[in-house]
Amino acid sequence: MRVISKHDQQELLNMREVISETGKALQAYSEGKTETPLRYSLPYNKDNRYLVMPALSEELGIVGIKTVSYAPRNPQKGKQTIEGSVLLTDYDTGETLAVLDGAYLTKIRTGAISGVATQYLARQNAETLSVIGTGEQAEGLIEAVLAVRAIKRIQFFNRTYDKAVHFAKQINEKYSDIETEVYKDVATAMDNSDIVITATNSSQPVFKGQLAPGTHLNAVGSFKPDMQELPSESVVNADKVVVEATEAALEETGDFFKPIEEGKWSAKDLHGELGRIVSGELAGRESPEEVTLFKSVGLAIVDIVVANYFYNKVVEQDRG
Structure with missing residues (x-):
């Protein structure tokens, strides 16, 4: 052994x-x-x-x-x-x-799943990445996105500003050719982003409103029904909402529970599972303006x- x-x-x-x-x-x-x-x-x-x-x-x-x-x-x-x-x-x-x-x-697996999602759902010319939440999972998520897209700039936000500053410094040391900046306001940190990552333990949405046209979002933080890091508007208004496992996603995450409870969204609004996009059964990104959202709860x-x-x-x- x-x-x-x-x-x-x-x-x-x-x-x-x-x-x-x-x-x-x-x-x-x-x-x-x-x-x-x-x-x-x-x-x-x-x-x-x-x-x-x-x-x-x-x-x-x-x-x-x-x-x-x-x-x-x-x-x-x-x-x-x-x-x-x-x-x-x-x-x-x-x-x-x-x-x-x-x-x-777990950090590598979490990153790799979002890397697959980014490969099929983010714009090919994506250059700016926003990272909301700079905890343990963030490094693996960033590494996976960089493996499939030529990112030139990363914008950070964390509720504890100093933690984001420390993390951004680590990322800058590891990827010295990528520009980094830390923001005290989450909306500013998401400005002009092609790809957004949310990786928090929040029970309340970490940003407001819907995503800008052309954005792809990887959401990995909410894994319990009482956790919701995404505002309902971002789920409701996304052109494609993708998961790795339909049953698990609908059972486990408040990011879907809340808009369903509000009557704004339902399981039939899911585009489908990421594996069906990998196989070619379902389409990935189909236009530069599409808003795509990948919600991950993990898959053993x-x-x-x-x-x-x-x-x-x-x-x-x-x-x-």
Whole structure:
């Protein structure tokens, strides 16, 4: 059995390769070639949650389980909000192949799914990215967008301004050829953006109104019915609303619960699943003026596919 650490994953990561593998997993899911139950959530210690997510695919020859602890008060203690692990199992023998650090893998998986969405839904000439929320997931999301679009400028907003400044400095050091700027006002941070990322723990919309024509938005923060980081107007007025898993999205996120409760939107207004766009069954972006919105709540089969990607890399290089 291999133990694959965060450091191992960082050393082995090629985001373009992970995005490609993620696209295959999303397509397999939408074609019914996976077993991916809705995640099981156990609340504990007030706001904390323990999430259990098994998944397998005969088509892809993989099986595994991801467990995650979500502890929103951890940053006040100098710790990560998300901790967890992924257990990868041999599809033929049932033997444990690897245990992987789940926090870093989650960041990469979250980014890669939005990378696939950006590849198919953002304008090809997109140059300006706005990032709303500069927590743990933001770095992976940025890396994935940069893997599929030639971004020249990134605009940041976080409710804690100093946190955004610190994060922007890190991004600028990593990608020195990209212009960065931090704003104290979210609307200004979204001005002239081609792509917007929202990655917050907010229970209230983090911006107001609808998106500007031509914008693509990746929303990854709201994963509970009482969390809503998107205003209802942005969902209602988008030309295409896309998800990775219809059932999970409608069950789990307040970004859809709220406009449905308000009678402004319904499940029939979904354009469809991202995997069906990858396969060519559904259209992606069809015009420069379209507003496209991708809402992600995570998908366990993608975690297992990404874990398998790192496992294969580790075996090739005899690491772990």
